[in-house]
Amino acid sequence: MRIAAFLPEILRHLFKKPATVDYPFVKLEVPKDFRGTPFLHPELCIVCRACVRDCPAEAIDILTVSEADKKFKMIIHNDRCIHCAQCVESCPTTPKALEMDHLFEISAFSRWDLKKEWEYVKAQVKPKAAAGTPSAEAKS
Amino acid sequence: MKFTVPIGPQHPALKEPISLRMTLEGEVIRDADIRLGYNHRGLEKLAEEKTWLQNIYLTERICGICSHSHATCYTQGVEKLMEIEPPKRGIYLRFLVAELERVHSHLLWLGVAGHEAGFDTFFMYTWRDREVVMDILEMVSGNRVHYAINTLGGVRRDIDDLQKKKILDSLAILRQRTEYYLKIGANEPSFVARIAGVGHLSKEDALALCAVGPMARASDIAQDVRKDDPYGMYGEVPFEVATATTGDVLGRVVVRVKELMQSYNIIEFLLKNLPDGPVAVRAPRRAKPNEVVSRYEAPRGENIHYIRSNGTDKPERLKVRAPTLANYPATVVMLKNGFIADIPLIFAAIDPCICCAERTVTLVDGRSGQENIVLMSELRRRAQERWKKAPPKKDAVWPF
Amino acid sequence: MAILKTLLYILAYPGFLFIFVYSTFCEWFDRKVYAHLQNRMGPTHTGRWGILQPVADFVKLLAKEDIVPERADKTLFTLLPVFGIAAVSTAMLLLPVWHYDLAQPSPNSFSGDIIVLLYILTLPTLVFFLAAWSSTSFFSTIGGARVLTMLFGYEVPLFLAVLSPAIMAGSWRLAEIAAFFAHKPLLILPNIIGFIVSVICLQAKLERTPFDIPHAETEIVGGTFTEYSGKKLALFRLMTDVEMVVGSGLIAAAFLGGFPGGVLLGFIHFVIKTLFIIFLLSLIRALTSRIRIDQVISFSWKYLAPLAVLQLLITIVLKGFSR
Numbered sequence: 081m082r083i084a085a086f087l088p089e090i091l092r093h094l095f096k097k098p099a100t101v102d103y104p105f106v107k108l109e110v111p112k113d114f115r116g117t118p119f120l121h122p123e124l125c126i127v128c129r130a131c132v133r134d135c136p137a138e139a140i141d142i143l144t145v146s147e148a149d150k151k152f153k154m155i156i157h158n159d160r161c162i163h164c165a166q167c168v169e170s171c172p173t174t175p176k177a178l179e180m181d182h183l184f185e186i187s188a189f190s191r192w193d194l195k196k197e198w199e200y201v202k203a204q205v206k207p208k209a210a211a212g213t214p215s216a217e218a219k220s
Numbered sequence: 221m222k223f224t225v226p227i228g229p230q231h232p233a234l235k236e237p238i239s240l241r242m243t244l245e246g247e248v249i250r251d252a253d254i255r256l257g258y259n260h261r262g263l264e265k266l267a268e269e270k271t272w273l274q275n276i277y278l279t280e281r282i283c284g285i286c287s288h289s290h291a292t293c294y295t296q297g298v299e300k301l302m303e304i305e306p307p308k309r310g311i312y313l314r315f316l317v318a319e320l321e322r323v324h325s326h327l328l329w330l331g332v333a334g335h336e337a338g339f340d341t342f343f344m345y346t347w348r349d350r351e352v353v354m355d356i357l358e359m360v361s362g363n364r365v366h367y368a369i370n371t372l373g374g375v376r377r378d379i380d381d382l383q384k385k386k387i388l389d390s391l392a393i394l395r396q397r398t399e400y401y402l403k404i405g406a407n408e409p410s411f412v413a414r415i416a417g418v419g420h421l422s423k424e425d426a427l428a429l430c431a432v433g434p435m436a437r438a439s440d441i442a443q444d445v446r447k448d449d450p451y452g453m454y455g456e457v458p459f460e461v462a463t464a465t466t467g468d469v470l471g472r473v474v475v476r477v478k479e480l481m482q483s484y485n486i487i488e489f490l491l492k493n494l495p496d497g498p499v500a501v502r503a504p505r506r507a508k509p510n511e512v513v514s515r516y517e518a519p520r521g522e523n524i525h526y527i528r529s530n531g532t533d534k535p536e537r538l539k540v541r542a543p544t545l546a547n548y549p550a551t552v553v554m555l556k557n558g559f560i561a562d563i564p565l566i567f568a569a570i571d572p573c574i575c576c577a578e579r580t581v582t583l584v585d586g587r588s589g590q591e592n593i594v595l596m597s598e599l600r601r602r603a604q605e606r607w608k609k610a611p612p613k614k615d616a617v618w619p620f
Numbered sequence: 621m622a623i624l625k626t627l628l629y630i631l632a633y634p635g636f637l638f639i640f641v642y643s644t645f646c647e648w649f650d651r652k653v654y655a656h657l658q659n660r661m662g663p664t665h666t667g668r669w670g671i672l673q674p675v676a677d678f679v680k681l682l683a684k685e686d687i688v689p690e691r692a693d694k695t696l697f698t699l700l701p702v703f704g705i706a707a708v709s710t711a712m713l714l715l716p717v718w719h720y721d722l723a724q725p726s727p728n729s730f731s732g733d734i735i736v737l738l739y740i741l742t743l744p745t746l747v748f749f750l751a752a753w754s755s756t757s758f759f760s761t762i763g764g765a766r767v768l769t770m771l772f773g774y775e776v777p778l779f780l781a782v783l784s785p786a787i788m789a790g791s792w793r794l795a796e797i798a799a800f801f802a803h804k805p806l807l808i809l810p811n812i813i814g815f816i817v818s819v820i821c822l823q824a825k826l827e828r829t830p831f832d833i834p835h836a837e838t839e840i841v842g843g844t845f846t847e848y849s850g851k852k853l854a855l856f857r858l859m860t861d862v863e864m865v866v867g868s869g870l871i872a873a874a875f876l877g878g879f880p881g882g883v884l885l886g887f888i889h890f891v892i893k894t895l896f897i898i899f900l901l902s903l904i905r906a907l908t909s910r911i912r913i914d915q916v917i918s919f920s921w922k923y924l925a926p927l928a929v930l931q932l933l934i935t936i937v938l939k940g941f942s943r
Contacts, residue, residue: 084907085404085407085408085409086341086342086404086408086907087903087907089400089404090341090657090658090903090906090907091657091903093656093657093658093659094653094656094657096659098655098656098659098660098661099348099351099659099660100660100661102661102664110358111358111359111362113359113361113362113377114358114362114363115362115363115368133271134271134273134274135274136270136274136275136277136278162277162281162366163363164277164366164368165362165368165376166273166274166277166368169371169376180362225758247762247913334909337909337910338829338830338832338909338910339908339909339910340658340829340906341657341658341906341907342909344658344659344660345658345659348659408908408909410830410908410909410910410911411908411909413911413912413915414909414910414911414912559912560762561833561912561913562912
């Protein structure tokens with residue numbers, strides 16, 4: 081049991097730089113795999129609706145705008161999103177149509193400002209060429 | 221002269237709402253009554269409406285500090301139901317994050333214990349070191365809490381060599397700081413005077429009241445699910461179960477710091493012996509009808525999940541028994557014959573995670589001993605009836 | 621003309637304006653040192669280096685709603701903060717910084733004024749107790765009981781420790797004690813035990829860690845101050861700050877040689893010496909954790925009181941030798 085056991089340590093801290101980051105005047109760096117908000121690359125989506133099925137918070141909706149022209153609309157409800165990135169994982173395309181960005185300062189005055197929409201034409205799946213059949217080519 | 225004082229539901233000493241009604245005589249506590257239910261969210265019912273994959277994220281959000289424990293306990297159970305075996309690299313990565321979570325939880329607890337005792341400097345220092353662990357977890361999993369690194373059949377992300385090196389460097393810093401805290405924190409006279417001899421729980425009491433986790437280990441019971449019933453790869457990892465003999469808050473501090481040192485050794489072993497290979501296998505959508513019990517050693521004690529499936533893609537029943545719930549009866553015994561000034565410390569020493577412990581409420585009729593589960597609408601109706609009939613009280617001390 | 625001058629003295633310097641500005645400056649200094657000892661920043665953005673933070677806190681509290689509990693004694697509840705401020709402001713006037721003539725006594729510097737100052741400094745503690753008692757809330761009653769219990773612990777060592785330099789200087793007048801030590805600065809060394817004991821007892825009087833049991837936040841939700849809000853709470857906080865300045869001024873005058881050198885130089889001495897003692901108080905605050913009420917009593921009667929008596933014996937022996 082020593083009297084004032086902490087004393088040398090705290091006196092040393094008097095001369096050290098504080099450990100606090102002076103946010104918001106100094107911004108923090110996020111690592112490269114940080115899970116921010118999801119967004120869509122519309123030209124890659126094949127409307128398989130795996131993301132809609134797997135989202136735990138029901139934050140993705142895909143609506144059919146026109147069946148004949150194959151136009152669809154995806155709405156991502158960022159006010160419901162829990163940033164788990166399961167939608168990115170469930171997406172079967174290569175490269176993935178859904179991606180997480182690095183935003184973490186997402187706030188708005190109304191929840192309706194947080195919903196993002198994309199209207200696009202469904203992309204064609206290129207079937208994998210079977211071995212030795214040159215006629216199985218993709219329709220672009 | 222005895223009088224009853226309520227601590228909670230709102231109180232600066234408690235991080236979450238819980239009601240402790242103490243019967244006091246002067247400054248000494250004679251009896252304690254714990255009332256739960258302020259944090260009930262209906263998670264077990266919600267789990268029946270979501271698929272196996274979506275439930276991982278739901279169980280993760282049972283608690284913020286021990287989020288990975290609940291997610292892993294659930295995932296282990298479901299993998300057993302689906303009869304799939306995750307690859308070795310997946311298991312190693314899963315429990316790497318588990319041990320990192322144990323480190324972060326124990327550092328958090330050390331700070332909270334310091335703050336409850338009034339030792340704010342210790343609180344600031346341990347939470348500054350906890351930032352090192354949070355940064356590693358953000359680098360590995362993408363988020364500081366709610367890591368979401370589990371998936372059915374393994375883990376979702378891999379780590380590369382640069383990340384491995386960063387983790388090992390941070391471990392060296394953390395090891396040095398933890399040894400310093402053990403040396404100094406256990407010797408600072410005012411701090412030790414506050415926590416020594418406080419909240420004593422004897423070995424017989426701990427066994428009889430089913431205490432789990434560091435509470436039991438501080439009363440000299442060497443009980444740890446990782447050693448008694450090894451899951452994952454704990455059968456191959458060399459580590460020791462940390463115990464202390466004093467059975468008071470000082471013993472619990474010592475047990476948690478020793479567990480920190482053991483966790484650093486486990487993390488180093490996992491990183492150095494990480495096998496190659498895939499990190500996950502594909503999981504089916506449905507599980508065959510069966511039931512499974514999954515146990516896991518969370519930072520607070522033993523976590524039990526019971527899952528039953530009926531052949532569809534949603535579970536039929538999920539039951540969660542969190543470790544804090546098992547420690548509540550022992551808390552009542554510890555609070556008796558203590559001082560008021562020690563209430564926050566004793567309660568903080570069980571490392572309460574009250575949101576983990578709030579599940580369905582069972583009403584026991586005092587006279588007949590009959591149990592029945594009451595719906596919320598029924599409780600509401602009864603409360604309104606009583607309120608209408610009761611006369612207004614001017615000097616009510618406690619409204620029930 | 622004399623009336624105008626008196627009014628200026630009461631309102632500006634060394635009156636209310638100066639007390640307000642200097643005590644908020646001392647609170648800022650204490651918070652900044654405490655934060656840097658804990659490796660964090662402390663107040664930073666209100667004013668340059670956060671120097672306006674205590675003033676901002678005071679103004680914010682003035683604007684909040686003022687709730688008086690139903691069962692509380694309304695007259696006592698409302699008057700106590702004002703009474704407390706009056707007591708510590710009067711105590712401030714007795715410090716030997718402003719307008720004293722060593723040759724003849726004046727209303728703010730007379731023989732026996734060290735006893736009067738110590739007596740007036742007891743009044744804030746009684747104000748705390750009465751505030752707790754008149755709040756009639758469970759938590760504040762416990763806080764009030766703890767305030768009085770602590771009074772039994774630290775009051776005797778504080779008195780003994782502060783009176784031993786008076787014995788050495790052979791006078792009961794603060795100005796003369798200060799002048800004595802200013803002439804022979806080496807005589808602080810035999811008084812070092814008394815200095816340490818009085819700094820620790822001052823920490824207990826101000827109810828700061830390790831002695832902040834009466835308003836321990838995590839145990840009794842604010843103790844004495846649980847039911848206070850708005851303007852009354854602002855005045856209580858200001859009272860604690862002014863008590864800190866007065867206490868450190870007392871110890872500086874008794875042990876560290878006072879504030880010699882006329883108006884300007886004396887004022888600079890005052891600032892430097894009180895800031896030094898406040899630095900020591902912040903150091904103790906960052907170093908320890910809170911101890912229980914029974915431990916406070918046993919600590920003060922086992923260690924502080926015997927050390928103060930020892931200091932008294934040393935002083936008496938030295939005085940005997942010097943004759």
